[in-house]
């Protein structure tokens with residue numbers, strides 16, 4: 050039995066969790082790939098979905114490493130309730146989202162979605178394709 054005082058582990062006393070379902074300040078996030086395969090991971094509060102994906106071998110590219118210069122971290126929030134709990138996207142994020150393949154009403158950039166308690170249980174779909182002008186050297190096809 051241990052007692053933590055102060056710091057990020059202050060919520061854990063005697064192995065119990067003061068945040069109900071939240072286990073040690075982490076939320077549950079499920080990524081669904083283009084084939085429908087699901088992977089549920091625990092993401093610490095404050096971590097971006099891009100970082101979380103990379104830590105868990107989830108195939109989310111993130112070519113610019115979160116500097117809002119690509120759209121390769123495009124994710125689709127699968128339920129509107131969770132989508133509505135996100136901060137509104139900035140103009141920069143919207144500009145990049147406009148370049149993303151398969152844009153939907155609930156699309157976001159994974160590097161801009163930061164884990165917070167209200168997002169516990171969020172499900173994120175990975176689009177079937179991404180578009181990366183910077184790295185892929187995109188060349189428009191002739192018509």
Ligand code: FES
Pocket residue numbers: 099110111112113114115116117118119120121122145158159160161
């Ligand atoms: S990693 Fe490039 S915008 Fe998110």
